[in-house]
Amino acid sequence: MKQFYYSITLVSVLAVLILAGCGSAPEVNKEASTSAIRAAEESGASKVPSASLYLQLAKEELEFAKALAANDEKEKAESMLLRAQADGELAVALSRSVKDKTEATDAVERVRQFQIDNQLPQERK
Amino acid sequence: MLLSVCDNSKLITSYHKKGNNPMKPSTIIITAVAVLLLAGCASVPPPELVNARQSYEQAINSPAAQLVPAEVHKAKQALAIAEKSFKDDPKSYKTVDLSYIADRKAKMAVALGVTAAEQAKEENANKEYQSAQDQVMKNTKSDLATQTENAKTANENLAAQTQITNETKADLATQTQMTTAANTDLTKQTAITKSAKDDLAASERTVDQKNLQLAAETGARMDAENRAAKAQAALVKLAAVKEEARGLVITLSGSVLFASNKSSLLPAARERLSQVSDALMETKERKITIEGYTDSQGSDKTNMDLSQKRADAVRKYIISRGYSAALIEANGLGKDRPVADNASAEGRANNRRVEIIVDRGPVNK
Numbered sequence: 001m002k003q004f005y006y007s008i009t010l011v012s013v014l015a016v017l018i019l020a021g022c023g024s025a026p027e028v029n030k031e032a033s034t035s036a037i038r039a040a041e042e043s044g045a046s047k048v049p050s051a052s053l054y055l056q057l058a059k060e061e062l063e064f065a066k067a068l069a070a071n072d073e074k075e076k077a078e079s080m081l082l083r084a085q086a087d088g089e090l091a092v093a094l095s096r097s098v099k100d101k102t103e104a105t106d107a108v109e110r111v112r113q114f115q116i117d118n119q120l121p122q123e124r125k
Numbered sequence: 126m127l128l129s130v131c132d133n134s135k136l137i138t139s140y141h142k143k144g145n146n147p148m149k150p151s152t153i154i155i156t157a158v159a160v161l162l163l164a165g166c167a168s169v170p171p172p173e174l175v176n177a178r179q180s181y182e183q184a185i186n187s188p189a190a191q192l193v194p195a196e197v198h199k200a201k202q203a204l205a206i207a208e209k210s211f212k213d214d215p216k217s218y219k220t221v222d223l224s225y226i227a228d229r230k231a232k233m234a235v236a237l238g239v240t241a242a243e244q245a246k247e248e249n250a251n252k253e254y255q256s257a258q259d260q261v262m263k264n265t266k267s268d269l270a271t272q273t274e275n276a277k278t279a280n281e282n283l284a285a286q287t288q289i290t291n292e293t294k295a296d297l298a299t300q301t302q303m304t305t306a307a308n309t310d311l312t313k314q315t316a317i318t319k320s321a322k323d324d325l326a327a328s329e330r331t332v333d334q335k336n337l338q339l340a341a342e343t344g345a346r347m348d349a350e351n352r353a354a355k356a357q358a359a360l361v362k363l364a365a366v367k368e369e370a371r372g373l374v375i376t377l378s379g380s381v382l383f384a385s386n387k388s389s390l391l392p393a394a395r396e397r398l399s400q401v402s403d404a405l406m407e408t409k410e411r412k413i414t415i416e417g418y419t420d421s422q423g424s425d426k427t428n429m430d431l432s433q434k435r436a437d438a439v440r441k442y443i444i445s446r447g448y449s450a451a452l453i454e455a456n457g458l459g460k461d462r463p464v465a466d467n468a469s470a471e472g473r474a475n476n477r478r479v480e481i482i483v484d485r486g487p488v489n490k
Contacts, residue, residue, distance in 0.1 A: 054229075079222040086229035093236035100243035107250035114254060118261045 028069045033062050033081045036088025043095040051094035058087035173224035174211055177204050180231030189238025192245070196234040203227035356404035363400050372414075372482045375401065376464075379418075379435070379477030388434035390442060398439065402446035405483065413448070414482040415440050415455045418462065420473035425459055433457025439479050 037058050045051035061084035068077035115122045170178075181204050184190065184197050207223035214220060357373065360366045365376040382394035390398065405413065417432030417439075436455035444450045465472035 076218055079219060083222055083225050083229075086226045086233075090229045090233045090236065093233045093240065097236045097240040097243065100240045100247065104243040104247035104250065107247045107254065111250050111254045111257060114257050114261075118257065118264075120257055120260060 028065065028074055028077045028081060030062065030065070030081055033058065033065070033084035033088060036085045036092065037062060040088045040091035040095065043092050044099070045091040045095040048095045048098045050098065051091040054087045054091040054094065058084045058091060061087060170211055170215070171221050171224055173221050173228060174207055177207055177224045177228035177231060180228045180235070184231045184234040184238070187235050187238050188242050189234045192241035193234060193237045196230075196237045200227065200230040200234045203230040356407035359404040360401060363397060363404070369482075372484045375481040375483070377401070377439075377479045377481070378474070379479060380474055382439070382479060383435055386431065388431060388438050390438055395442065398442050399446065401481070402443045402448065405443065405481070406447060408483060411452065411486070412484040413443070413453045414484075415443075415453065416480045416482065417455070417457045418464075418476060418478050418480070419460050420476045421460045421463070421467040422473065428459035429457050431457070432459050435479060439481070 037055065040051065040055045040058065043051075045055045061080050065077045065080035065084060068074075068080055112122060114120075181200055184200055190197050203223070204227040207220065207227040210217065210220040210223045357366060360373075360375050367374050367376075377394075377397070381397060382390055384391060415436045417434075417436035419428040419432050421428075423431075433455070434457070436457050440450075440453045440455040443453060460467070460476070463472075463476045464478070465475035467473050467476055
Protein backbone atom coordinates (compact mmCIF):
# COMPACT_ATOMS: atom_id res chain seq x y z
CA MET A 1 0.00 0.00 0.00
CA LYS A 2 2.76 2.29 1.01
CA GLN A 3 4.64 1.53 -2.23
CA PHE A 4 1.49 2.28 -4.20
CA TYR A 5 1.15 5.78 -2.78
CA TYR A 6 4.83 6.39 -3.43
CA SER A 7 4.39 5.38 -7.06
CA ILE A 8 1.29 7.63 -7.40
CA THR A 9 3.20 10.59 -6.03
CA LEU A 10 6.18 10.02 -8.31
CA VAL A 11 3.91 9.73 -11.34
CA SER A 12 2.12 12.93 -10.37
CA VAL A 13 5.33 14.88 -10.03
CA LEU A 14 6.55 13.61 -13.37
CA ALA A 15 3.22 14.53 -14.96
CA VAL A 16 3.42 18.08 -13.58
CA LEU A 17 6.97 18.41 -14.84
CA ILE A 18 6.03 17.11 -18.25
CA LEU A 19 3.04 19.43 -18.46
CA ALA A 20 5.14 22.35 -17.43
CA GLY A 21 7.78 21.45 -20.00
CA CYS A 22 5.27 21.12 -22.79
CA GLY A 23 3.43 24.39 -21.94
CA SER A 24 6.16 26.97 -23.07
CA ALA A 25 9.78 27.59 -24.10
CA PRO A 26 12.50 26.90 -21.55
CA GLU A 27 12.81 29.79 -19.06
CA VAL A 28 16.09 31.74 -18.95
CA ASN A 29 17.13 34.25 -16.34
CA LYS A 30 17.08 37.61 -18.07
CA GLU A 31 17.04 39.61 -14.88
CA ALA A 32 20.75 40.43 -14.78
CA SER A 33 20.90 41.51 -18.44
CA THR A 34 17.67 43.55 -18.31
CA SER A 35 18.88 45.24 -15.11
CA ALA A 36 22.17 46.13 -16.78
CA ILE A 37 20.32 47.56 -19.81
CA ARG A 38 17.96 49.55 -17.56
CA ALA A 39 20.89 50.88 -15.57
CA ALA A 40 22.62 51.90 -18.79
CA GLU A 41 19.53 53.75 -19.98
CA GLU A 42 19.14 55.50 -16.60
CA SER A 43 22.76 56.56 -16.65
CA GLY A 44 22.12 58.34 -19.93
CA ALA A 45 24.18 55.95 -22.05
CA SER A 46 22.01 56.60 -25.11
CA LYS A 47 23.25 60.19 -25.13
CA VAL A 48 26.91 59.24 -24.77
CA PRO A 49 28.36 58.18 -28.16
CA SER A 50 30.89 55.72 -26.78
CA ALA A 51 28.30 54.09 -24.52
CA SER A 52 25.30 54.13 -26.83
CA LEU A 53 26.92 51.49 -29.12
CA TYR A 54 27.22 48.99 -26.31
CA LEU A 55 23.72 49.76 -25.09
CA GLN A 56 22.43 48.99 -28.55
CA LEU A 57 24.43 45.73 -28.65
CA ALA A 58 23.07 44.75 -25.26
CA LYS A 59 19.53 45.27 -26.46
CA GLU A 60 20.12 43.23 -29.63
CA GLU A 61 21.77 40.46 -27.63
CA LEU A 62 18.82 40.39 -25.27
CA GLU A 63 16.43 40.06 -28.16
CA PHE A 64 18.62 37.39 -29.74
CA ALA A 65 18.74 35.51 -26.44
CA LYS A 66 14.98 35.59 -26.31
CA ALA A 67 14.89 34.20 -29.83
CA LEU A 68 17.32 31.45 -28.90
CA ALA A 69 15.25 30.62 -25.87
CA ALA A 70 12.14 30.53 -27.97
CA ASN A 71 14.02 28.20 -30.29
CA ASP A 72 14.66 25.99 -27.30
CA GLU A 73 18.37 26.80 -27.27
CA LYS A 74 18.58 27.56 -23.63
CA GLU A 75 22.35 27.33 -23.20
CA LYS A 76 23.03 29.59 -26.12
CA ALA A 77 20.36 31.91 -24.87
CA GLU A 78 21.95 32.08 -21.42
CA SER A 79 25.35 32.66 -22.94
CA MET A 80 23.91 35.41 -25.09
CA LEU A 81 22.30 36.94 -22.00
CA LEU A 82 25.73 37.09 -20.37
CA ARG A 83 26.99 39.02 -23.40
CA ALA A 84 24.02 41.37 -23.12
CA GLN A 85 24.76 41.87 -19.42
CA ALA A 86 28.44 42.55 -20.16
CA ASP A 87 27.58 45.12 -22.85
CA GLY A 88 25.00 46.75 -20.59
CA GLU A 89 27.46 47.03 -17.73
CA LEU A 90 30.13 48.39 -20.07
CA ALA A 91 27.66 51.00 -21.33
CA VAL A 92 27.01 52.03 -17.73
CA ALA A 93 30.75 52.25 -16.98
CA LEU A 94 31.47 54.32 -20.10
CA SER A 95 28.53 56.61 -19.49
CA ARG A 96 29.66 57.22 -15.93
CA SER A 97 33.29 57.68 -16.94
CA VAL A 98 32.25 60.39 -19.42
CA LYS A 99 30.00 61.96 -16.83
CA ASP A 100 32.76 61.85 -14.20
CA LYS A 101 35.23 63.27 -16.68
CA THR A 102 32.89 66.17 -17.36
CA GLU A 103 32.37 66.75 -13.66
CA ALA A 104 36.12 66.57 -13.00
CA THR A 105 36.77 69.04 -15.81
CA ASP A 106 34.11 71.34 -14.39
CA ALA A 107 35.63 71.03 -10.91
CA VAL A 108 39.09 71.86 -12.21
CA GLU A 109 37.71 74.82 -14.14
CA ARG A 110 35.80 75.97 -11.10
CA VAL A 111 39.00 75.88 -9.03
CA ARG A 112 40.94 77.71 -11.74
CA GLN A 113 38.26 80.40 -12.03
CA PHE A 114 38.01 80.70 -8.28
CA GLN A 115 41.77 81.15 -8.05
CA ILE A 116 41.68 83.79 -10.80
CA ASP A 117 38.74 85.60 -9.24
CA ASN A 118 40.45 85.69 -5.87
CA GLN A 119 43.93 86.35 -7.27
CA LEU A 120 45.33 83.17 -5.77
CA PRO A 121 48.45 81.45 -7.13
CA GLN A 122 47.53 78.56 -9.50
CA GLU A 123 49.12 75.17 -9.18
CA ARG A 124 51.04 74.03 -12.24
CA LYS A 125 49.68 70.75 -13.63
CA MET B 126 28.31 39.99 -36.23
CA LEU B 127 27.15 37.67 -33.57
CA LEU B 128 27.93 34.41 -35.29
CA SER B 129 31.59 33.76 -34.99
CA VAL B 130 32.39 30.61 -36.87
CA CYS B 131 35.70 29.11 -38.12
CA ASP B 132 34.79 28.77 -41.78
CA ASN B 133 38.22 27.54 -42.55
CA SER B 134 37.85 24.59 -40.24
CA LYS B 135 34.54 23.67 -41.91
CA LEU B 136 36.16 23.70 -45.26
CA ILE B 137 39.02 21.63 -43.99
CA THR B 138 36.76 19.22 -42.21
CA SER B 139 34.61 18.63 -45.31
CA TYR B 140 37.69 18.26 -47.23
CA HIS B 141 39.03 15.73 -44.73
CA LYS B 142 35.85 13.62 -44.89
CA LYS B 143 36.28 12.93 -48.66
CA GLY B 144 39.71 11.18 -48.38
CA ASN B 145 39.04 7.26 -48.35
CA ASN B 146 41.60 6.18 -51.06
CA PRO B 147 45.06 4.56 -50.39
CA MET B 148 47.47 7.15 -49.53
CA LYS B 149 49.63 8.50 -52.28
CA PRO B 150 52.60 10.83 -51.69
CA SER B 151 50.53 13.72 -52.79
CA THR B 152 47.83 12.50 -50.51
CA ILE B 153 50.26 12.32 -47.66
CA ILE B 154 51.35 15.86 -48.32
CA ILE B 155 47.83 17.01 -48.55
CA THR B 156 47.00 15.14 -45.41
CA ALA B 157 49.94 16.68 -43.64
CA VAL B 158 48.86 20.10 -44.78
CA ALA B 159 45.36 19.33 -43.68
CA VAL B 160 46.64 18.22 -40.30
CA LEU B 161 48.68 21.38 -40.03
CA LEU B 162 45.69 23.41 -41.09
CA LEU B 163 43.58 21.65 -38.51
CA ALA B 164 46.22 22.32 -35.94
CA GLY B 165 46.39 25.93 -37.17
CA CYS B 166 42.67 26.22 -37.06
CA ALA B 167 42.78 25.07 -33.52
CA SER B 168 45.46 27.62 -32.67
CA VAL B 169 43.83 30.54 -34.54
CA PRO B 170 41.70 32.28 -31.96
CA PRO B 171 38.40 33.82 -32.84
CA PRO B 172 38.39 37.61 -33.32
CA GLU B 173 36.55 38.01 -30.02
CA LEU B 174 39.41 36.33 -28.21
CA VAL B 175 41.98 38.42 -30.07
CA ASN B 176 40.05 41.52 -29.11
CA ALA B 177 39.80 40.32 -25.53
CA ARG B 178 43.55 39.84 -25.32
CA GLN B 179 44.22 43.31 -26.76
CA SER B 180 41.69 44.88 -24.42
CA TYR B 181 43.27 43.13 -21.47
CA GLU B 182 46.72 44.39 -22.51
CA GLN B 183 45.31 47.89 -22.66
CA ALA B 184 43.73 47.44 -19.26
CA ILE B 185 46.88 46.32 -17.49
CA ASN B 186 48.84 49.17 -19.12
CA SER B 187 46.23 51.77 -18.16
CA PRO B 188 45.73 53.56 -14.84
CA ALA B 189 43.06 50.96 -14.12
CA ALA B 190 45.79 48.53 -13.02
CA GLN B 191 46.57 50.88 -10.15
CA LEU B 192 43.17 52.43 -9.57
CA VAL B 193 40.78 49.48 -9.98
CA PRO B 194 42.91 46.33 -9.64
CA ALA B 195 39.84 44.29 -8.68
CA GLU B 196 38.17 45.04 -12.03
CA VAL B 197 41.37 44.23 -13.89
CA HIS B 198 41.48 40.99 -11.98
CA LYS B 199 37.92 40.21 -13.04
CA ALA B 200 38.94 40.86 -16.65
CA LYS B 201 41.90 38.59 -16.17
CA GLN B 202 39.68 35.84 -14.82
CA ALA B 203 37.21 36.30 -17.67
CA LEU B 204 40.04 36.11 -20.21
CA ALA B 205 41.41 32.99 -18.50
CA ILE B 206 38.02 31.35 -18.75
CA ALA B 207 37.81 32.28 -22.42
CA GLU B 208 41.31 30.98 -23.06
CA LYS B 209 40.42 27.71 -21.34
CA SER B 210 37.29 27.42 -23.39
CA PHE B 211 39.30 28.15 -26.50
CA LYS B 212 41.76 25.47 -25.50
CA ASP B 213 39.02 22.97 -24.72
CA ASP B 214 36.67 23.76 -27.52
CA PRO B 215 37.96 26.43 -29.86
CA LYS B 216 34.98 26.28 -32.20
CA SER B 217 32.25 26.47 -29.70
CA TYR B 218 29.94 29.40 -29.36
CA LYS B 219 30.87 29.34 -25.69
CA THR B 220 34.47 30.26 -26.54
CA VAL B 221 33.26 33.10 -28.69
CA ASP B 222 30.83 34.36 -26.09
CA LEU B 223 33.29 34.00 -23.22
CA SER B 224 35.92 35.86 -25.27
CA TYR B 225 33.35 38.52 -26.03
CA ILE B 226 32.56 38.84 -22.33
CA ALA B 227 36.29 38.93 -21.45
CA ASP B 228 36.75 41.74 -23.97
CA ARG B 229 33.90 43.71 -22.37
CA LYS B 230 35.28 43.06 -18.88
CA ALA B 231 38.66 44.41 -19.95
CA LYS B 232 37.05 47.45 -21.59
CA MET B 233 34.94 47.99 -18.50
CA ALA B 234 38.07 47.82 -16.32
CA VAL B 235 39.60 50.54 -18.48
CA ALA B 236 36.41 52.59 -18.28
CA LEU B 237 36.21 52.19 -14.48
CA GLY B 238 39.89 53.15 -14.33
CA VAL B 239 39.07 56.31 -16.22
CA THR B 240 36.13 56.89 -13.89
CA ALA B 241 38.34 56.39 -10.84
CA ALA B 242 40.97 58.71 -12.29
CA GLU B 243 38.39 61.36 -13.06
CA GLN B 244 36.84 60.96 -9.63
CA ALA B 245 40.28 61.31 -8.08
CA LYS B 246 40.86 64.34 -10.26
CA GLU B 247 37.51 65.80 -9.20
CA GLU B 248 38.25 64.98 -5.59
CA ASN B 249 41.61 66.71 -5.84
CA ALA B 250 39.94 69.67 -7.51
CA ASN B 251 37.36 69.80 -4.76
CA LYS B 252 40.10 69.62 -2.15
CA GLU B 253 41.96 72.34 -3.95
CA TYR B 254 38.75 74.36 -4.16
CA GLN B 255 38.21 73.86 -0.45
CA SER B 256 41.83 74.81 0.19
CA ALA B 257 41.42 77.89 -1.99
CA GLN B 258 38.25 78.78 -0.14
CA ASP B 259 40.07 78.33 3.15
CA GLN B 260 42.87 80.50 1.84
CA VAL B 261 40.40 83.15 0.72
CA MET B 262 38.65 82.92 4.07
CA LYS B 263 41.98 83.20 5.83
CA ASN B 264 42.97 86.15 3.65
CA THR B 265 39.58 87.73 4.22
CA LYS B 266 39.93 87.27 7.95
CA SER B 267 43.43 88.66 7.80
CA ASP B 268 42.23 91.60 5.70
CA LEU B 269 39.34 92.08 8.06
CA ALA B 270 41.69 91.99 11.02
CA THR B 271 43.97 94.45 9.28
CA GLN B 272 41.06 96.67 8.38
CA THR B 273 39.76 96.41 11.91
CA GLU B 274 43.19 97.33 13.21
CA ASN B 275 43.41 100.18 10.72
CA ALA B 276 39.95 101.33 11.69
CA LYS B 277 40.93 101.11 15.34
CA THR B 278 44.06 103.15 14.67
CA ALA B 279 42.04 105.63 12.62
CA ASN B 280 39.54 105.93 15.46
CA GLU B 281 42.35 106.49 17.92
CA ASN B 282 43.86 109.13 15.65
CA LEU B 283 40.45 110.69 15.25
CA ALA B 284 39.97 110.68 19.00
CA ALA B 285 43.41 112.25 19.45
CA GLN B 286 42.65 114.84 16.81
CA THR B 287 39.28 115.48 18.38
CA GLN B 288 41.05 115.90 21.70
CA ILE B 289 43.53 118.29 20.13
CA THR B 290 40.68 120.13 18.42
CA ASN B 291 38.80 120.39 21.69
CA GLU B 292 41.91 121.61 23.44
CA THR B 293 42.52 124.06 20.64
CA LYS B 294 38.93 125.21 20.90
CA ALA B 295 39.31 125.54 24.64
CA ASP B 296 42.56 127.48 24.15
CA LEU B 297 40.89 129.60 21.51
CA ALA B 298 37.95 130.22 23.82
CA THR B 299 40.36 131.12 26.60
CA GLN B 300 42.34 133.37 24.30
CA THR B 301 39.12 134.89 23.00
CA GLN B 302 38.03 135.45 26.55
CA MET B 303 41.42 136.90 27.39
CA THR B 304 41.27 139.03 24.27
CA THR B 305 37.79 140.16 25.23
CA ALA B 306 39.01 140.91 28.72
CA ALA B 307 42.05 142.65 27.26
CA ASN B 308 39.81 144.61 24.94
CA THR B 309 37.59 145.46 27.85
CA ASP B 310 40.64 146.48 29.85
CA LEU B 311 41.94 148.36 26.86
CA THR B 312 38.60 150.08 26.50
CA LYS B 313 38.63 150.85 30.17
CA GLN B 314 42.24 151.98 30.00
CA THR B 315 41.44 153.99 26.91
CA ALA B 316 38.54 155.52 28.79
CA ILE B 317 40.77 155.99 31.81
CA THR B 318 43.48 157.44 29.61
CA LYS B 319 40.94 159.66 27.93
CA SER B 320 39.57 160.59 31.30
CA ALA B 321 43.13 161.12 32.51
CA LYS B 322 43.86 163.16 29.45
CA ASP B 323 40.66 165.08 30.00
CA ASP B 324 41.56 165.43 33.65
CA LEU B 325 45.08 166.41 32.63
CA ALA B 326 43.71 168.86 30.14
CA ALA B 327 41.27 170.11 32.76
CA SER B 328 44.08 170.19 35.27
CA GLU B 329 46.26 171.99 32.79
CA ARG B 330 43.44 174.39 32.14
CA THR B 331 42.93 174.68 35.87
CA VAL B 332 46.65 175.12 36.33
CA ASP B 333 46.66 177.67 33.59
CA GLN B 334 43.71 179.36 35.14
CA LYS B 335 45.31 179.12 38.53
CA ASN B 336 48.55 180.35 37.09
CA LEU B 337 46.67 183.15 35.48
CA GLN B 338 44.78 183.66 38.66
CA LEU B 339 48.00 183.37 40.62
CA ALA B 340 49.66 185.75 38.29
CA ALA B 341 46.70 188.02 38.62
CA GLU B 342 46.68 187.55 42.36
CA THR B 343 50.41 188.01 42.47
CA GLY B 344 50.01 191.09 40.40
CA ALA B 345 47.13 192.18 42.55
CA ARG B 346 49.07 191.41 45.70
CA MET B 347 52.07 193.28 44.46
CA ASP B 348 49.75 196.03 43.44
CA ALA B 349 48.11 195.88 46.83
CA GLU B 350 51.40 195.73 48.55
CA ASN B 351 52.52 198.72 46.56
CA ARG B 352 49.34 200.50 47.39
CA ALA B 353 49.67 199.38 51.00
CA ALA B 354 53.20 200.68 51.06
CA LYS B 355 51.99 203.93 49.57
CA ALA B 356 49.12 204.03 52.03
CA GLN B 357 51.44 203.22 54.89
CA ALA B 358 53.77 205.99 53.78
CA ALA B 359 50.80 208.34 53.56
CA LEU B 360 49.50 207.23 56.97
CA VAL B 361 52.85 207.74 58.57
CA LYS B 362 52.53 211.35 57.64
CA LEU B 363 48.96 211.55 59.02
CA ALA B 364 49.15 209.50 62.22
CA ALA B 365 51.26 207.28 64.37
CA VAL B 366 51.69 204.03 62.59
CA LYS B 367 53.38 200.95 63.87
CA GLU B 368 53.65 197.31 62.95
CA GLU B 369 52.34 194.89 65.53
CA ALA B 370 51.52 191.22 65.58
CA ARG B 371 47.84 191.96 65.08
CA GLY B 372 48.60 194.11 62.04
CA LEU B 373 49.30 197.69 61.06
CA VAL B 374 48.10 199.89 63.88
CA ILE B 375 47.17 203.48 63.06
CA THR B 376 46.65 205.49 66.21
CA LEU B 377 44.65 208.69 66.06
CA SER B 378 44.59 210.94 69.06
CA GLY B 379 41.14 211.31 70.59
CA SER B 380 41.64 215.04 71.13
CA VAL B 381 42.10 215.51 67.44
CA LEU B 382 38.98 213.59 66.48
CA PHE B 383 36.41 214.31 69.16
CA ALA B 384 35.47 217.07 71.62
CA SER B 385 35.60 216.14 75.29
CA ASN B 386 32.96 213.53 76.19
CA LYS B 387 31.58 213.73 72.63
CA SER B 388 31.38 211.10 69.96
CA SER B 389 30.82 213.28 66.91
CA LEU B 390 33.79 214.00 64.73
CA LEU B 391 35.37 217.38 64.70
CA PRO B 392 35.76 219.16 61.33
CA ALA B 393 39.52 218.86 61.55
CA ALA B 394 39.07 215.20 62.30
CA ARG B 395 36.99 214.70 59.17
CA GLU B 396 39.81 216.07 57.07
CA ARG B 397 42.31 213.84 58.79
CA LEU B 398 40.07 210.79 58.50
CA SER B 399 39.46 211.62 54.88
CA GLN B 400 43.15 211.40 54.23
CA VAL B 401 43.38 208.26 56.33
CA SER B 402 40.42 206.80 54.47
CA ASP B 403 41.99 207.57 51.13
CA ALA B 404 45.10 205.82 52.28
CA LEU B 405 43.03 202.87 53.52
CA MET B 406 41.24 202.68 50.19
CA GLU B 407 44.47 201.48 48.75
CA THR B 408 44.07 198.39 50.94
CA LYS B 409 40.31 198.19 50.83
CA GLU B 410 40.27 194.42 50.57
CA ARG B 411 41.74 194.05 54.01
CA LYS B 412 39.82 193.69 57.20
CA ILE B 413 39.89 196.72 59.43
CA THR B 414 39.17 196.75 63.11
CA ILE B 415 38.48 200.10 64.72
CA GLU B 416 38.99 200.17 68.46
CA GLY B 417 37.99 203.07 70.63
CA TYR B 418 39.78 203.77 73.96
CA THR B 419 39.29 206.23 76.80
CA ASP B 420 41.31 207.27 79.78
CA SER B 421 40.57 205.87 83.20
CA GLN B 422 38.49 208.81 84.37
CA GLY B 423 34.74 208.27 84.57
CA SER B 424 32.78 205.10 84.97
CA ASP B 425 33.60 202.05 82.97
CA LYS B 426 30.18 201.98 81.40
CA THR B 427 30.49 205.56 80.30
CA ASN B 428 33.92 204.88 78.97
CA MET B 429 32.75 201.74 77.16
CA ASP B 430 29.77 203.51 75.56
CA LEU B 431 31.84 206.54 74.64
CA SER B 432 34.63 204.44 73.17
CA GLN B 433 32.07 202.33 71.22
CA LYS B 434 30.33 205.38 69.86
CA ARG B 435 33.59 207.01 68.86
CA ALA B 436 34.68 203.73 67.10
CA ASP B 437 31.31 203.53 65.35
CA ALA B 438 31.65 207.20 64.25
CA VAL B 439 35.03 206.52 62.70
CA ARG B 440 33.70 203.31 61.07
CA LYS B 441 30.72 205.13 59.64
CA TYR B 442 32.89 207.84 58.20
CA ILE B 443 35.32 205.43 56.58
CA ILE B 444 32.35 203.54 55.09
CA SER B 445 31.07 206.84 53.79
CA ARG B 446 34.38 207.23 52.03
CA GLY B 447 33.75 204.02 50.10
CA TYR B 448 35.23 201.28 52.24
CA SER B 449 33.26 197.99 52.45
CA ALA B 450 31.13 197.93 55.59
CA ALA B 451 31.52 194.17 55.86
CA LEU B 452 35.26 194.55 56.32
CA ILE B 453 35.11 197.10 59.08
CA GLU B 454 34.47 196.17 62.68
CA ALA B 455 34.18 198.68 65.47
CA ASN B 456 34.83 197.86 69.11
CA GLY B 457 34.64 200.09 72.18
CA LEU B 458 37.19 198.99 74.72
CA GLY B 459 36.98 201.77 77.31
CA LYS B 460 40.01 202.28 79.47
CA ASP B 461 41.56 198.93 78.56
CA ARG B 462 45.01 198.63 77.08
CA PRO B 463 46.31 202.06 78.13
CA VAL B 464 49.36 203.11 76.22
CA ALA B 465 50.39 205.70 78.80
CA ASP B 466 50.05 206.54 82.47
CA ASN B 467 46.58 207.87 83.30
CA ALA B 468 48.01 209.72 86.28
CA SER B 469 49.25 212.54 84.16
CA ALA B 470 47.25 214.74 81.82
CA GLU B 471 49.62 213.89 78.95
CA GLY B 472 49.28 210.21 79.65
CA ARG B 473 45.48 210.41 79.73
CA ALA B 474 45.53 212.41 76.50
CA ASN B 475 47.51 209.62 74.81
CA ASN B 476 45.21 206.93 76.16
CA ARG B 477 42.19 208.76 74.66
CA ARG B 478 42.63 207.43 71.19
CA VAL B 479 41.21 205.51 68.28
CA GLU B 480 43.26 202.68 66.76
CA ILE B 481 42.69 201.47 63.27
CA ILE B 482 44.15 197.93 62.91
CA VAL B 483 44.64 196.85 59.37
CA ASP B 484 45.13 193.10 58.88
CA ARG B 485 48.30 191.91 57.22
CA GLY B 486 46.76 190.13 54.35
CA PRO B 487 43.67 190.48 52.26
CA VAL B 488 40.52 188.77 53.40
CA ASN B 489 40.16 185.20 52.08
CA LYS B 490 37.05 184.93 50.01
